[in-house]
Amino acid sequence: MSLKLVTRLILVGGLTGSSLALAAGASPEMLSQTCAACHGTNGSSVAYTPSIAGNSEEYFVDTMKAFKSGERKATVMDRIAKGYSDDEIAKMARYFARQPMKPMRQAYRQTQVSLGKELHFEYCNKCHEDGGKKADDGGVLAGQSIIYMQHSMEDFKAGWREAPKKMRKRVKAVMEAHGQQGIEALLNYYGSQQ
Amino acid sequence: MTTINRRNFLKLSGGVAVGSALAGCAGMNTGARKKVVVIGGGSGGATAAKYLTMMDANIDVTLIEANKNYHTCFMSNEVLSGVRSYESITFGYERLAARGITVVHDMVTGIDAQARTVTTKGGNTFNYDRCIVSPGVDFKWGAIEGYDAGVAEKIPHAWKAGPQTVTLRDQLRAMRDGGTVIIAPPGNPFRCPPGPYERASQIAHYLKYNKPRSKILILDSKDKFSKQGLFVQGWKRLYGYGTDNSMIEWVSAAQGGKIEGVNAGAMSVQGAVESFKGDVINVIPPQKAGKLAYVAGLVKGEWCPVNKQTFESTIHPNIHVIGDASAASKMPKSGYSANVQAKVCAAAVADLLNDRAPGDPSYMNTCYSVIGEDYGISVSVVYNYDKQKNMIEKVKGAGGLTPKDASKMALKRESQYAHGWFENITDDMFG
Numbered sequence: 001m002s003l004k005l006v007t008r009l010i011l012v013g014g015l016t017g018s019s020l021a022l023a024a025g026a027s028p029e030m031l032s033q034t035c036a037a038c039h040g041t042n043g044s045s046v047a048y049t050p051s052i053a054g055n056s057e058e059y060f061v062d063t064m065k066a067f068k069s070g071e072r073k074a075t076v077m078d079r080i081a082k083g084y085s086d087d088e089i090a091k092m093a094r095y096f097a098r099q100p101m102k103p104m105r106q107a108y109r110q111t112q113v114s115l116g117k118e119l120h121f122e123y124c125n126k127c128h129e130d131g132g133k134k135a136d137d138g139g140v141l142a143g144q145s146i147i148y149m150q151h152s153m154e155d156f157k158a159g160w161r162e163a164p165k166k167m168r169k170r171v172k173a174v175m176e177a178h179g180q181q182g183i184e185a186l187l188n189y190y191g192s193q194q
Numbered sequence: 195m196t197t198i199n200r201r202n203f204l205k206l207s208g209g210v211a212v213g214s215a216l217a218g219c220a221g222m223n224t225g226a227r228k229k230v231v232v233i234g235g236g237s238g239g240a241t242a243a244k245y246l247t248m249m250d251a252n253i254d255v256t257l258i259e260a261n262k263n264y265h266t267c268f269m270s271n272e273v274l275s276g277v278r279s280y281e282s283i284t285f286g287y288e289r290l291a292a293r294g295i296t297v298v299h300d301m302v303t304g305i306d307a308q309a310r311t312v313t314t315k316g317g318n319t320f321n322y323d324r325c326i327v328s329p330g331v332d333f334k335w336g337a338i339e340g341y342d343a344g345v346a347e348k349i350p351h352a353w354k355a356g357p358q359t360v361t362l363r364d365q366l367r368a369m370r371d372g373g374t375v376i377i378a379p380p381g382n383p384f385r386c387p388p389g390p391y392e393r394a395s396q397i398a399h400y401l402k403y404n405k406p407r408s409k410i411l412i413l414d415s416k417d418k419f420s421k422q423g424l425f426v427q428g429w430k431r432l433y434g435y436g437t438d439n440s441m442i443e444w445v446s447a448a449q450g451g452k453i454e455g456v457n458a459g460a461m462s463v464q465g466a467v468e469s470f471k472g473d474v475i476n477v478i479p480p481q482k483a484g485k486l487a488y489v490a491g492l493v494k495g496e497w498c499p500v501n502k503q504t505f506e507s508t509i510h511p512n513i514h515v516i517g518d519a520s521a522a523s524k525m526p527k528s529g530y531s532a533n534v535q536a537k538v539c540a541a542a543v544a545d546l547l548n549d550r551a552p553g554d555p556s557y558m559n560t561c562y563s564v565i566g567e568d569y570g571i572s573v574s575v576v577y578n579y580d581k582q583k584n585m586i587e588k589v590k591g592a593g594g595l596t597p598k599d600a601s602k603m604a605l606k607r608e609s610q611y612a613h614g615w616f617e618n619i620t621d622d623m624f625g
Contacts, residue, residue: 026556033245033537034558037530037619038611046621048614075596075607076560076574083558083576083592147610154603 028095031088044102050148054101054140060093063139066162073160103143108191109184116189119182123170132190137164146191153183228253228547231312231322233302233486235259235287237266237529238328238517240623241536243295250544256296256320258312262286264624265355267386268529269616272564274352274363275396283355285624305490307510324543326505327492328517328532329484330354331385334496337480339455339464348458349475353385365474366397371405373473376463378413378453380480383497385518385527387420388573390478392563395425398433398441399566411472412444413451413465415480420526421563421573424596428565453477483519497521502586503579504542504552505535514539525577525586530559533619555579557586562612570609571596 032043035052039045043053052060066072067081074081084092120131124141128134132141141149155161156171163171174182230253232243243257264285272278287297301315305325312320333351335342341349350358350365366375375397379390394410401408419425429435429442445451445465455464462471482496492498492507498515500507502522505514516522516539517532525531534557542552557577564570575593577586596608 024554026554027541029249030538030541030553031556034534034556036537036622037533038560038615040618041622041625045614045618046625047617048610049618075604075611076572079574079592079594080558080560080576081592083589088556145614147614151607 025088026091028091031084032092032095035092040102042099043096044099045104045145047104047106048145048147050145051101051104051140051143052096053099055096055135056137057090057093057097059135059137059139060096061089064089064093071162073155101140101143103194104145104191105194106146106191108146108188110192112181112185112188113192115178115182116185116187116192119174119178119186120189123174124186127166131193133193138167141190142193144190146187149187149190153187226252228323229321230255230324230326230543230547231320232257232326232328233259233305233312234328234330234484234517235261235264235297236328236330236517236532237619237623238330238532238536239326240264240287240290241533242326242328242516242540244290244293244623244625245537245540246544247293247295249540250548253544253547254296255294256298257287257290258298258300258302258314258320259287260299260301262299265359266529266616266620267353267355267389268619269613270352270355270359271389271393271396273355273359274366274393275400276363276367277396277399280360280363283359285620287624289625302486303489305486305510305513307490307513310512322512323547324512324514326514326516326536326539326543327486327490327498327519328515328536329486329519331481331518331527332484332488333479334482335479338453338477340458341456341477341479345456345458346477349456349461349477351478352476353389353478353481362474362476366400369405369408369473372407373405373409374471375401375408375410376413376470376472376475377410378463378475378477379415379419380478381415381447381452383527384478384481386529386561387526388425388561388563391419391421391425392565393476394442394444395428395433395563395565398429401441402433408441410442411470412442413453413463413470414444414446415452417446417448420561421571421595423598424571425563425565427598428569428571432566432569481518487515487519492519495521502584503538503555503581504546505539506542514543522586524588525557525559525575526561528559528561529619530561530615531557533622534558560615562608562615564609564612568602568606568609570605570607570612571600572608572612 038049039052045051064081067074067077128141156163232239243255246253246255266283270283273280291297303315304313310322350362352358352362377394394412433441435442450465450467453463453465462469483493483498487493487498492515498520500515500520505516507513507515516535518527538555545552560574562570562572573595576589578589580587
C-alpha cells in the first residue's frame with residue numbers, strides 16, 4: 001500500500017468523525033500563502049525569485065520532491081521542502097496550478113530577443129508550447145525570472161538538476177549551433193514577454 | 195452606533211463606498227457586512243488588511259496607521275552602506291486603498307474591548323467586529339543609563355527604519371577615515387535577531403571601499419547570536435575578521451561587551467569593565483511590545499500572549515495581535531514572521547466572522563542577511579501548530595542554515611534571492 005493511499009484512508013476515516021477540519025490539515029490557500037514573501041502574491045514573483053504560479057501540478061510535485069530528496073540542488077528550497085508532507089505538497093501544487101502566472105517586469109536585452117524567439121520555435125516550442133507560456137511538463141518560461149532561468153541552466157549543465165533527455169539533446173544542439181549566446185538569447189526572449 | 199459623522203467619514207475615506215460602509219455600522223453582528231479594524235501598517239498590519247480583502251470581499255477593512263509612508267527595517271542596512279537608496283525602502287498605502295481598504299492616517303489612542311471601538315487622536319471612533327493589532331516594538335528607555343528618545347536623535351538606534359536611518363547613514367558618510375563605529379545590540383528577544391550583525395557587515399562593506407582604516411566595534415549584550423558561524427565566516431573572508439587588520443571586532447557580554455550607559459557629550463559608552471569611545475555610535479536598546487499594546491492592555495510581561503492558531507489575544511477577546519509585539523514562540527520577530535502571522539490571523543478572522551471553525555495554520559520564516567557584495571546567507575524554518583501546548587513548533591528534519599561549505603556561486607544566488615525576497619514581500623504587503 002502506498003503512503004499516499006494510507007494518508008487517503010486516514011483522511012476518509014477522519015471524515016466520519018466530527019473533526020473534519022483537523023483531519024484535513026492546513027488548507028491549500030493557507031499553505032501556499034506562506035510562500036508569497038519570496039515567490040510573490042499567489043506565486044507570481046515581481047523580481048529575481050522564480051514565479052511558481054501556473055505550473056502543472058506534476059511539475060510542482062516533482063520539483064518539491066527533488067528538493068526534498070536532495071536530488072535537485074538548491075539554495076534554500078531543499079531546507080524548506082523537507083518541512084512539508086506529500087499531502088501538503090499536493091495541496092500547494094493544486095493551488096499554484098490554478099493561479100495565472102503574471103509575467104515579471106524585468107530588464108532584458110532587446111537585441112537578443114529576435115534570435116531567442118527564432119531559436120525557441122526551432123528547438124524548444126514542442127514541449128514549452130506557445131512561446132513558453134504553456135507548461136504541461138515543465139515550468140512556465142514566458143515571463144519567468146531571467147536570473148532564475150540562468151541559475152537553472154547552470155544547474156542543468158553542472159548536473160545539479162536533472163534535465164529530461166529530450167531537453168538535454170535540444171540544449172546541446174543550441175550550444176553547438178550558437179554557443180552560450182544562444183542560451184542567453186532564449187532566456188532574454190522568455191524574459192521579454194511581459 | 196457610530197460616532198463618525200458623515201463629514202468626517204468622507205474626509206477619511208475620500209468618499210469611497212460610504213453607503214455600504216455606513217450600513218455596516220448599525221450594529222455589531224446584525225449587518226451582512228462585518229467590520230475589521232487593523233491598526234499598524236507594517237509587515238503584519240498591511241499584510242493582514244490586504245489578505246482579509248482577498249479572502250472575504252464581504253468584510254469592510256479599515257487600516258489605521260499614523261504615518262503616510264512606511265520605511266522597512268529590512269534592507270535598511272543597505273541604505274547605511276549606500277548600496278540602496280532611502281527611497282527604495284519607502285512605501286505608501288495607495289495600492290491598498292485601491293483594493294477597497296479604508297486607509298486612515300491617524301494615531302490610535304485607545305481600544306475599548308467591551309464596546310469594540312477604536313478611538314484616535316484625530317477624534318474619531320471606529321467600530322469593529324474584530325480588531326487586528328500590529329504595533330511592532332517599543333524601546334525600554336531607561337535600561338541604558340543616559341540613553342533616551344532625545345539622545346537617540348544624536349546617537350541613533352535606527353531600529354525603526356525612518357529618519358534615524360538617514361541620520362546614521364549621514365554620520366557614517368561624515369566620519370573620518372580611521373574612525374570607530376560602535377554598534378551595541380540588545381539581549382534577546384528583539385526585532386530581527388540577525389539584523390545587528392548584517393548591519394555591521396554592511397557598514398564594513400562601506401568602510402572597506404571608502405574609509406579602509408576605520409573599525410567597527412560590536413559591543414554585545416549576548417554571548418552568541420543568530421547565524422553566528424556564517425557571519426564570522428563571511429567576516430573572515432571579506433573583512434579580515436580575526437586578524438590584526440580586522441575591520442570588525444565583536445565583544446561578547448562575557449568579555450564586557452554589555453553596555454550600561456551612554457555619554458552623549460563624550461561620545462562614549464560604558465561597558466561592565468571599561469568605557470569605549472566611538473566616532474559614530476549606534477545603540478540598539480532592549481525592546482518590548484509596541485506602545486499601543488500597553489495602551490490597550492494586551493501585554494503580559496513585555497509581549498502580548500495570543501492563541502497561536504488565530505492570534506487572538508488571550509487577554510481581550512476579538513482583538514488579535516500579530517508581528518513583533520505578539521508572543522509567537524518559537525517564531526522569531528521578523529518581517530517574514532509578521533507577514534505569515536498576518537495570513538494565519540486573517541484566515542482565522544475570516545472564518546470566525548463567518549461562523550466557521552478556524553482552519554489549521556501553517557507558518558514559515560526565512561531570514562536572509564547580505565554580508566557583502568554577492569554574499570548572502572539565510573536561515574529558514576517551517577512550523578506547525580501544536581494545539582495542546584499552544585506552541586508554534588519547528589517541523590522536525592526541515593529548515594536550517596546556509597551550509598558552511600556553500601560555494602561562492604550559492605552565496606551569490608542567496609544575495610540575489612535576498613533582494614528578490616525584499617521586492618516580493620514589500621509587494622505582498624503594499625501591492
